[in-house]
Amino acid sequence: VAFSQVQAMDVWVGGNGVTGMPVTPTATLATGSLIYQLQNRVIGDGRTEGVNHSFVVGLSSFSELGLRTADNSIGRNLYVGGGGLRDLSASAKVQFNPLFGYARSDLKLAAGVTDYGGAATNFRSFYGVATYDQPNWSVTTGYAKAVSKEDFNPLKGPFASAAVKALPWLSFNKNKPFHKAR
Numbered sequence: 001v002a003f004s005q006v007q008a009m010d011v012w013v014g015g016n017g018v019t020g021m022p023v024t025p026t027a028t029l030a031t032g033s034l035i036y037q038l039q040n041r042v043i044g045d046g047r048t049e050g051v052n053h054s055f056v057v058g059l060s061s062f063s064e065l066g067l068r069t070a071d072n073s074i075g076r077n078l079y080v081g082g083g084g085l086r087d088l089s090a091s092a093k094v095q096f097n098p099l100f101g102y103a104r105s106d107l108k109l110a111a112g113v114t115d116y117g118g119a120a121t122n123f124r125s126f127y128g129v130a131t132y133d134q135p136n137w138s139v140t141t142g143y144a145k146a147v148s149k150e151d152f153n154p155l156k157g158p159f160a161s162a163a164v165k166a167l168p169w170l171s172f173n174k175n176k177p178f179h180k181a182r
Helices: none
Strands: 034-039 051-057 061-073 086-095 107-116 125-133 136-148 157-167 171-177
Touching: none
Parallel strands: none
Antiparallel strands: 034 051, 051 061, 061 086, 086 107, 107 125, 125 136, 136 157, 157 171
16 A cells, blocks of 8 residues: 555556556556666565665557666675575566557556566566556556566466545555465
8 A cells, every 4th residue: 555646647666677556567658757766675575675676668659668676685796695686687568559549548458578587587477467547546457477486476366456546646556466475
């Protein structure tokens, strides 16, 4: 649950390097935007410490690219010294609406990949997602196939999220992966 002042509900960055809610993506895009997010934890590894940097850029009216670094042990150089999780990856999403002439439709459909590349691929998933987007609310549902580290990959199986903008200065967001967290 998050309360914040926002101007639009469709440009959030998740901990996995794509736009959406904290863990689950949405079918909307960061068109024409460059977004940066810093988190003081690595979502999905079951630990509390760490640093997660996410950059997302809207490349066109139908695509976005995300880059992410995550490390829960910042006292090491490259892959030497101390244990812990380290991840460097790229994520991408393609929205189908503009490709088929439905750019103005309220129902958005997209597919994407998280954590593609990097020497330590800890969170790779492929997903399909649908978002019904209105000016003051949106709902999203989708399905993700975790390809690596299924024990702690946060994006796997069915998921859903909802966002409500009750007042111009107040938003309420709820994110729900349907799998049991470990």
